[in-house]
Amino acid sequence: MGLARKDLLRMQDMTADEIRLILDTAESMKQVAGRDIKKVPALRGKTLINLFYEASTRTRTSFEIAGKWLSADVINVSTSSSSVAKGESLKDTGLTLQAMHPDIVVLRHPASGAAEFLAKQLAASVINAGDGAHEHPSQALLDLFTIREKKGRLEGLKAAIVGDIAHSRVARSSIHGMRKVGMEVRVAGPRTMLPCFIDRLGVEVFTDLERAIADVDIIMMLRLQLERQQAGLFPSLREYSRLFGLTLPRLKGAKSDVLIMHPGPINRGVEIAPEVADGPYSLILNQVENGVAVRMALLYLLAGAPQAG
């Protein structure tokens, strides 16, 4: 029982059984959120450090709440107010933190592979909370949890992931995760935002939004990362929105029970119209709520794992 691994770095090397264990555990964790006393003693005496080199509201808060509800001590290190601002390297920051004996370090970093690098330095478990354009596994897991909760199953479902696939760690983690549990995955976006050879991950590629969403069960809209758009990948925001924005009229061509997801934060009126984001099929806030339960499951399964010796 349990995860036979120290770290959670990428969905690419998770097995379907591990994913199932995490989702099942998260289901039990969700019950704690519905109680008056939202705290269980499972991780008493464990220390969780949130080390965030990039801005984040929901992921950091969600890991913090998850840790606190499990009774772990949670410390947030944001880089602007720490020694990182003085030029300390990730390795030295890692070793410094290690000397304080944390049990879990949650890392968000702009460089792909940063979590793996840190995991090799530390005895503590490392959870990748987003490394560059590489992976964001806890987001993929909470998305799978939310889909399973609504649809009652995962296998055989069809999902379309829409937007800037090339720069999206959420897309990469979701593709791996969805494929492993037996879902069909499509990606759609402007050619300039679709990586070469993306089809090798076992996805169907579309450049026409309407065709891509016609018969899918889930539409996952990605945030247009305005901070990464200096490269001129599309002519104008308005054109992107006109071709790849999810609007009510466009949604008419989709299945009547289609579910809409978005990892947030959303650009209202760019990749998703406000009526759609706030509409009945939108799971955006369910995703946030479930994020806490899924992260509780991850913390329990990693920190609660039997220590060798």
Added chain:
Amino acid sequence: MVRGFFYALNLMAAELNEKAQILDQAGIQRAVTRIAHEIVERNKGTNDLVLIGLRSRGVDLARRIAQELKIIDGADIPVGTLDVTLYRDDLGRVGIQPEVRKTEISFSINEKRVVLVDDVLYTGRTIRAALDSLIDLGRPRLIQLAVLVDRGHRELPIRADYVGKNVPTSRQEQVQVLLTEEDGVDGVLIVKG
């Protein structure tokens, strides 16, 4: 020579694994019925009574007790399910990471008379975890404990209010409770370690 040694070892193992049945189906049924009667007597009826079973066989026993209470008193007593994994005191110790399962209690336990139901009472550590867990769910008027088998060897100051059968055991022995709902057959066995 080596083969002979393993043969002897196998014989010993077979002997050690000998099972003795201490309750059969009728015995379990009588114990459940008696516990139900004692609950009604001790609480002077079934007002404000709720049953909470510990996963997983405690839940089956709680349902059976609820059926008996229905026959005795005509009342439908709510039954909830408690999973105490997150409250265990041995998490993270060598070799232990139990699966977390769901707690399902669809009613408020505030001001209720809660009867906690489990199959075997042994060290008392599970019951300690269950008590902590219940207190986090609300403030019951009182909590009582019903178990099918009390096998002794307490490590905490905990006792049961209702006991199906007291069974003196050694720590090397295991008590196996089999219930039709989980195991397809009713019975309580002692397995020598």
